[in-house]
Amino acid sequence: xxxxxxxxxxxxxxxxxxxxxxxxxxxxTAEQLRVGVKNRDVFVIGQKAVSKSEGQLVAVDHxxxxxxxxxxxxMTGKSPGFVELVxxxxxxxxxxxxxxxxxxxxRGWTCLNAGIDKSNVKGPLTVALLPRDPDGSAFRIRQxxxxxxxxxxxxxxxxxxSRPFRLGQVEETIGIAGLSPFVDYRGSKDxxxxxxxxxxxxxxxxxxxxxxxxxxxxxxAVPAAIVRGLARVRFQNRARSSDLVVSRREDLFRGxx
Amino acid sequence: xxxxxxxxxxxxxxxxxxxxxxxxxxxxTAEQLRVGVKNRDVFVIGQKAVSKSEGQLVAVDHxxxxxxxxxxxxMTGKSPGFVELVxxxxxxxxxxxxxxxxxxxxRGWTCLNAGIDKSNVKGPLTVALLPRDPDGSAFRIRQxxxxxxxxxxxxxxxxxxSRPFRLGQVEETIGIAGLSPFVDYRGSKDxxxxxxxxxxxxxxxxxxxxxxxxxxxxxxAVPAAIVRGLARVRFQNRARSSDLVVSRREDLFRGxx
Numbered sequence: 001x002x003x004x005x006x007x008x009x010x011x012x013x014x015x016x017x018x019x020x021x022x023x024x025x026x027x028x029t030a031e032q033l034r035v036g037v038k039n040r041d042v043f044v045i046g047q048k049a050v051s052k053s054e055g056q057l058v059a060v061d062h063x064x065x066x067x068x069x070x071x072x073x074x075m076t077g078k079s080p081g082f083v084e085l086v087x088x089x090x091x092x093x094x095x096x097x098x099x100x101x102x103x104x105x106x107r108g109w110t111c112l113n114a115g116i117d118k119s120n121v122k123g124p125l126t127v128a129l130l131p132r133d134p135d136g137s138a139f140r141i142r143q144x145x146x147x148x149x150x151x152x153x154x155x156x157x158x159x160x161x162s163r164p165f166r167l168g169q170v171e172e173t174i175g176i177a178g179l180s181p182f183v184d185y186r187g188s189k190d191x192x193x194x195x196x197x198x199x200x201x202x203x204x205x206x207x208x209x210x211x212x213x214x215x216x217x218x219x220x221a222v223p224a225a226i227v228r229g230l231a232r233v234r235f236q237n238r239a240r241s242s243d244l245v246v247s248r249r250e251d252l253f254r255g256x257x
Numbered sequence: 258x259x260x261x262x263x264x265x266x267x268x269x270x271x272x273x274x275x276x277x278x279x280x281x282x283x284x285x286t287a288e289q290l291r292v293g294v295k296n297r298d299v300f301v302i303g304q305k306a307v308s309k310s311e312g313q314l315v316a317v318d319h320x321x322x323x324x325x326x327x328x329x330x331x332m333t334g335k336s337p338g339f340v341e342l343v344x345x346x347x348x349x350x351x352x353x354x355x356x357x358x359x360x361x362x363x364r365g366w367t368c369l370n371a372g373i374d375k376s377n378v379k380g381p382l383t384v385a386l387l388p389r390d391p392d393g394s395a396f397r398i399r400q401x402x403x404x405x406x407x408x409x410x411x412x413x414x415x416x417x418x419s420r421p422f423r424l425g426q427v428e429e430t431i432g433i434a435g436l437s438p439f440v441d442y443r444g445s446k447d448x449x450x451x452x453x454x455x456x457x458x459x460x461x462x463x464x465x466x467x468x469x470x471x472x473x474x475x476x477x478a479v480p481a482a483i484v485r486g487l488a489r490v491r492f493q494n495r496a497r498s499s500d501l502v503v504s505r506r507e508d509l510f511r512g513x514x
Contacts, residue, residue, distance in 0.1 A: 005471055007262035015448070094513035102513055110422045110513065119447045119456070160456070164421045164510035165367045166429070167503050168439050168459030170466075182425050185475045190376045191272070199376070199417070199474050202425030206470055209427075209463030214262055216489060217456050218442045232473060246424050253421035256351035256359055256367065257505075257514040 008035050008226040009214035016048075016223065018055035023144030026224055035226065037145060040235060042154040042227040044211030047174060048120055048128055049223035050137050050157050056129040057121060058085060076101045082116070085129065089114040107134075108245035109174065115159050119217070131157065134175025135241050142177040154179035154235060158208040160217065164257055171212035173204040176241045180234040181205075202244060203233050265292050265483040266471035273305075273480065275312035280401035283481055292483065294402060297492060299411040299484040301468030304431060305377055305385055306480035307394050307414050313386040314378060315342060333358045339373070342386065346371040364391075365502035366431065372416050376474070388414065391432025392498050399434040411436035411492060415465040417474065421514055428469035430461040433498045437491040438462075459501060460490050 010029045016022065022045070030037050051057070065073065065080035069087050073080040075096050083101070087093075090103035094110065104110050115130040131137045138155040145153050157175030173181060181204035185196040211225040248254065267286045273279060279302070287294050308314070322330065322337035326344050330337040332353050340358070344350075347360035351367065361367050372387040388394045395412040402410050414432030419425075430438060438461035442453045468482040505511065 003266045003268060003471060005264035005467075007264065007467075009260045011260060095509070100509045102510065110510075112509075118451060119453055120449065120451075122449050124451075160458075162509055164508060164514065165503060166459065166462065167501050168457045168462070169455075170459050170462050172423070183473075188475050191476050191478060192377065192379050194375060194377075194381075196376055196475060200425045201417075201469065201474060202423065202427050203470065205423065205425070205427050206466030210262075210264075210467040210470065212458065212463055213460065213467065213484075213487065213489065214260060216440075217458060218445050218453060219448050221448060227470075230470065232470065244424050246422060251421060251514065252352070252357045252369070252419055253359065253367075253514050255514065257421070257508060257511050 003231065004229055006228040007210055007214050008033070008228060009222045010224040010226065011222055013049075013221070013223060015221070016052040018052060018057065020053045021144070022049060022053040023141040024148060026141070027145055027148045030226065037149045037151045037153065038228060039151050040153070040230060041151065042156060042179065042207055042230060042233070043141070043145065043224060044156045044158060044207055044227060045141070045224040046215060047115070047130055047134070047157055047159040048117070050131045050134070050175075051128040052121075054131055054137065056131060057126050058129060059123060059126050060085065061125045072096050072101070082113075082127065085116050085127065086114040089116070089129065107174075108242055111159070111161055115174070130159065131175065135177065135239070138175040138177035152178070152235070154233070156204055156207055156211075158211065164253070171208040173208045173244060174241055176204055176239045178235060178237070179204070179239060180236055181239065181241065181244050183232050183234070204241075204244060260488065261486055263485040264467055264471050265290070265485060266479045267481040267483065268479055270306075270478070270480060272478070273309040275309060275314065277310045278401070279306060279310040280398040281405060283398070284402060284405045287483065294406045294408045294410065295485060296408050297410070297487060298408065299413060299436065299464055299487060299490070300398070300402065300481060301413045301415060301464055301484060302398070302481040303472060304372065304387055304391070304414055304416040305374070307388045307391070307432075308385040309378075311388055311394065313388060314383050315386060316380060316383050317342065318382045329353050329358070339370075339384065342373050342384065343371040346373070346386065364431075365499055368416070368418055372431070387416065388432065392434065392496070395432040395434035409435070409492070411490070413461055413464055413468075415468065421510070428465040430465045430501060431498055433461055433496045435492060435494070436461075436496060437493055438496065438498065438501050440489050440491070461498075461501060
């Protein structure tokens with residue numbers, strides 16, 4: 001249908017290993033599924049696949065904890081090695097008790113465990129860290145897709161986030177290349193000529209959640225999807241996921257929780 | 258492609274007026290677009306269309322403000338009538354100054370202006386309130402689609418929400434019928450037999466954002482979309498949007514903002 005969007009799960013990808021050329025695997029899978037790659041496709045990729053391909057895997061029992069990590073490990077009931085990894089990626093600890101370890105990461109995300117996660121990682125004590133520079137990862141994957149196919153696409157890397165006020169997690173953007181994270185309506189007019197003063201839609205996060213609907217979180221083994229047919233987003237070379245972060249000072253919700 | 262999701266914008270709907278039979282208009286539009294209605298389709302509808310069809314439109318200059326509304330109007334720079342409408346739908350005011358009026362609504366949502374909004378509403382001083390009972394609205398629309406077409410669908414009513422920690426707004430679910438808001442992984446195993454203890458994905462919110470990608474917020478005049486091909490969600494008769502609300506006491510992020 002004209003104007004429809006298609007969300008294509010990239011089924012059949014192998015389990016990603018350190019050193020795998022992820023972009024090439026994505027393109028190969030798209031070809032095997034006979035969907036190919038088109039200009040203005042957006043590749044949405046779960047963080048775990050990117051982290052694995054970049055070798056961001058650590059056995060927590062091989063990590064030497066700092067004194068602060070050991071203290072927080074007692075407060076949270078988590079292993080000292082795991083907490084040490086969380087602290088290394090964190091700028092500030094926001095909450096640390098038996099229910100949750102919430103930090104603001106060095107990149108600005110406020111999330112549980114600095115995004116470090118055990119699920120779908122091989123080895124009983126091995127965890128996956130976030131990609132070191134998710135925008136850089138997205139940029140390189142986009143370049144490599146361009147090199148392999150000649151097509152200009154967008155790339156989004158996502159992570160699963162809990163949220164204030166609402167139950168359950170959703171997928172949100174932690175890395176982006178090739179498209180603006182926003183569709184900005186501020187200054188434009190509505191149907192009756194009224195000027196929109198506030199609306200600036202975080203389409204990157206909506207795209208992250210969209211892809212999750214076909215990717216899943218458990219044994220589905222679908223770590224990536226293509227979103228095809230986007231009319232509204234702005235494709236552009238410059239993109240930064242940090243544009244999605246609100247500083248503590250400017251957070252409208254500061255003091256409400 | 259097998260497993261793909263299709264997001265179909267319901268283009269060509271007339272501008273909704275009070276008293277319009279929204280479900281019938283949605284079905285008629287789907288037929289005119291030759292996409293029809295299928296079992297397990299999810300209709301995602303922007304709050305504004307539902308509010309208009311239910312006559313939830315108020316001219317703020319006809320509203321008599323309470324003393325508290327007049328005070329808050331001064332603090333926020335908003336009109337006393339508008340603030341009065343916000344207070345009538347609110348349980349608690351979380352922030353009130355020139356930058357934002359944030360409340361917890363009687364239904365539990367924490368949001369700006371209790372979701373009361375001017376955009377795409379005719380009349381210089383007329384605003385749209387949220388539907389009185391969005392789950393009830395979704396339930397009735399679902400029933401009416403069943404009656405017109407014989408098909409069993411899901412219905413989600415959405416609103417545009419600002420969020421803590423992150424810039425820009427996304428579409429989130431405020432009313433639901435016919436499907437569970439969650440896909441719950443807790444207790445299931447990952448690819449390597451590790452038990453997932455925490456993952457409970459708020460697919461209703463992901464569906465809301467997905468539909469927004471084809472609906473837009475300004476002059477697009479596409480107030481609804483069909484999501485077709487969902488494999489993961491659980492269709493069921495019982496559904497409550499309040500399941501998406503976290504109580505203040507149980508909010509993991511309490512004290513972090």
